[in-house]
Amino acid sequence: MSAPRRSRTQGQVLVVFAGGLVTLLLVAALVIDLGFTFMIRRAEQNAADPGAIAAARFIRANGAPDPVAMRQAACFYARQNGFFPSAPDDSGCIPANDPNGTTLTVNYPPSIAAGTFAGSPGKVEVIISRQHKTFLAGIVGIGQIGVSSEAVAAFDDGPSNTSSLIALDPTSTCQAGKTHGTGAINIHPVVVGTGGGYIHVNSTCSTGTPNSTCGSSGQGGLDITGSGTVTAPQTYVAGTCKASGTLSGGLTEGAVQLGDPLAELKPPSFGQPNPGAECGVGSGTFTTPTGSGAGGCKFNGSGTVNLQPGVYYGGWDISNHVDLVLAPGIYVIAGGGIKLTGGGTITSVQGASGTPAPVMFFNTDNPVTRTGQSNIDFTATGDLKLRALDTGPYRGILVWNDGNGSNPTAPVTLGGQTTLNVAGTIYSPKGLVSMEGGSGVAGATNSASVQIIAWQFDVGGNSTLDMPYDPSQLYQFPEKGLVR
Numbered sequence: 001m002s003a004p005r006r007s008r009t010q011g012q013v014l015v016v017f018a019g020g021l022v023t024l025l026l027v028a029a030l031v032i033d034l035g036f037t038f039m040i041r042r043a044e045q046n047a048a049d050p051g052a053i054a055a056a057r058f059i060r061a062n063g064a065p066d067p068v069a070m071r072q073a074a075c076f077y078a079r080q081n082g083f084f085p086s087a088p089d090d091s092g093c094i095p096a097n098d099p100n101g102t103t104l105t106v107n108y109p110p111s112i113a114a115g116t117f118a119g120s121p122g123k124v125e126v127i128i129s130r131q132h133k134t135f136l137a138g139i140v141g142i143g144q145i146g147v148s149s150e151a152v153a154a155f156d157d158g159p160s161n162t163s164s165l166i167a168l169d170p171t172s173t174c175q176a177g178k179t180h181g182t183g184a185i186n187i188h189p190v191v192v193g194t195g196g197g198y199i200h201v202n203s204t205c206s207t208g209t210p211n212s213t214c215g216s217s218g219q220g221g222l223d224i225t226g227s228g229t230v231t232a233p234q235t236y237v238a239g240t241c242k243a244s245g246t247l248s249g250g251l252t253e254g255a256v257q258l259g260d261p262l263a264e265l266k267p268p269s270f271g272q273p274n275p276g277a278e279c280g281v282g283s284g285t286f287t288t289p290t291g292s293g294a295g296g297c298k299f300n301g302s303g304t305v306n307l308q309p310g311v312y313y314g315g316w317d318i319s320n321h322v323d324l325v326l327a328p329g330i331y332v333i334a335g336g337g338i339k340l341t342g343g344g345t346i347t348s349v350q351g352a353s354g355t356p357a358p359v360m361f362f363n364t365d366n367p368v369t370r371t372g373q374s375n376i377d378f379t380a381t382g383d384l385k386l387r388a389l390d391t392g393p394y395r396g397i398l399v400w401n402d403g404n405g406s407n408p409t410a411p412v413t414l415g416g417q418t419t420l421n422v423a424g425t426i427y428s429p430k431g432l433v434s435m436e437g438g439s440g441v442a443g444a445t446n447s448a449s450v451q452i453i454a455w456q457f458d459v460g461g462n463s464t465l466d467m468p469y470d471p472s473q474l475y476q477f478p479e480k481g482l483v484r
Contacts, residue, residue: 037132037147044128044149047081048074052126052153053482055106059124059155071106074126078104083128102130111256114152117484118259119200122156152484160396160425160474161261163198164232164467166453167221168429170257172239173456174219176203179245180226180460183437187232190449190470197469199235202257206239210253214241226460260429262453262475267402268330268394270311270367277310277331293368296336299324307331309359313366315339315374324349328357330394335365335372337410340379349378349386356387356421360394363410364402373405379415379436386414388424388473396475398424398450401431409455420446420465423473428454437461449473 051074058069075093078084084104086097093104110125112118117125129148164187167177177199179185187197199222207218214224220242224230231248236255241247279297296314299305302321309329315336326349338361349356366372376399378384388398401412408430414422415436426433433454437446447466451474452459459465 037145040130040132040147041149043081044083044130044147045151047078047083048126048128048149048151049482051075051077051128052124052151055108055124055126056153056155056481059108059122065108065121067106067108070108070124071104074106075104078102078128098130100130100132102128104128110152110259112259113150114259114484116259116261116263117152117154119256120154120156120259120261121162123152123154123483125150125152150484151482153481154483160451160471160476161258161453162196162469163200163236163258164196164451164469165199165457165459166258166451167201167203167456168258168260168453169455170202170204170238172204172206172221174203174205174221175223176205176456177201177222177237178456178458178460179224179228179230180458181228181437181462182226183461183463183465184229185231185437185459185465185467187230187467187469189233190468195233196471197233197467199230199232200255200258201235201237201239203237204239206253207242208240210237210240212251212253214243214247214251216243218242228460228462260453262425262427263429265394267364267400267404268332268362270332270334277308277312279305279307279312312336314372326357326359328359328389330360330362330389333361333363333376334367335369335374337363337374338376338378339374340377349384356385356423358387358390360389360397360424361399362402363400363405363412365405365407371406373402373407373410375410376401376412379413384414384420384422386422386424388475394475396425396473397427398422399426399428401428401433403429403431412454414448415461420448422447423449423470425451425453425475427475430455432456432458434458435460435465437463437465451475 054073055070058066072090075090078093079087083102084093084097087093095101095103105127107125109119109121110117110123114125117123127150131144132147133144169176189196201222203221205219205221221239222237222241224243224245224247226245229246234250236252238255238257240253294313296317298317299322300319304323304325306325308327309331311332311334313334315333316338318340363376364373386398388396399412411432412428413434420437433452449468449470
């Protein structure tokens with residue numbers, strides 16, 4: 001005999017009620033427990049933000065950072081916001097002095113968690129974390145929810161990053177940082193006894209366990225190929241170093257990875273430089289662009305050509321012996337790049353007075369088509385003389401390869417086969433930068449007071465390449481206060 005219809009209906013209502021009750025509890029857990037985590041996070045942030053700003057005051061206190069004072073400053077604001085109630089003073093911000101086991105972490109310089117600010121000596125990171133013991137979320141097995149808030153503050157009066165060569169690639173790519181040739185690369189601070197002039201490679205490519213000894217076999221994030229000598233005050237590699245040549249100076253393997261110090265910098269607008277620059281005045285044969293649809297400047301004669309800053313649609317194509325004389329300013333290469341073909345050379349790039357003009361090259365796309373970003377090749381068979389901008393918001397930047405363009409991996413190459421004399425920051429956040437000192441002339445020394453910040457770098461040659469670290473020639477963007 002079948003069950004009465006009434007009994008079956010009552011059973012269905014019970015199932016629906018049970019399912020609805022579970023759903024209601026899950027919603028309540030979501031509302032109540034997540035609501036509490038948001039409240040906790042807001043309280044943490046209210047302490048971390050002023051704590052970081054206060055800690056940043058001690059970055060340059062009495063000329064030297066004071067990590068102990070930084071932590072005490074951050075602890076003061078944590079206590080003011082209700083954390084660590086049992087702490088007797090501003091040195092007592094430890095989990096044992098907080099009923100919820102809250103932790104206070106002060107990192108100088110910031111950790112890799114700080115993103116683009118990781119490893120920056122002009123900034124400090126404050127992190128406040130605790131575990132929230134849930135109310136209803138425990139029903140579904142979530143007994144605790146970790147809540148953490150972070151703040152980064154700066155007290156940076158303008159000096160650039162202290163490294164001369166930076167390979168940003170954080171993966172396990174081998175040879176992310178590379179040197180080559182039979183010559184010597186000498187990196188050193190201009191002012192003897194001061195810091196700076198370091199090599200930093202983020203790559204984790206390793207052979208064996210990091211032991212701060214550059215091995216001669218296997219692979220490494222930094223590879224000293226050839227038989228030359230590389231000298232730097234200190235070299236940092238997140239993975240390991242491998243050398244067939246010689247690395248002189250301190251070495252730290254397994255080092256912290258650096259963030260991109262220029263990631264937040266906004267590119268120049270197309271309206272600020274002359275929006276349709278002509279291809280120069282002087283001897284030689286060249287064409288004049290007419291706007292965004294132009295095919296670029298084609299130099300196929302010989303002699304001197306005087307160029308003005310502005311937007312060069314279609315780039316530069318140099319196919320013969322031309323001496324380019326640049327007026328100071330920003331040169332936007334809007335598609336096409338800079339090409340040396342058919343034996344074309346750049347014998348010198350300098351101001352009319354004979355001293356290098358302060359310039360910046362920004363390599364990007366045609367803004368109309370959003371395509372066209374191409375290689376930048378400054379390989380001169382004669383002399384190459386370049387100086388970065390010395391004023392304005394891009395002070396210290398010589399070459400900037402747009403990391404947000406259609407071809408951000410376009411390589412940048414600089415070299416002077418007779419004389420290399422360049423200064424400034426060369427920035428290609430997603431591409432390879434190569435600098436070739438060349439063979440030079442007997443007894444000559446090539447000078448490159450440059451800083452390379454790139455996804456990967458390759459530097460070398462068969463003559464002496466002197467790389468003085470001079471912060472006055474590199475990017476300098478002062479930052480103070482909360483930056484993250």
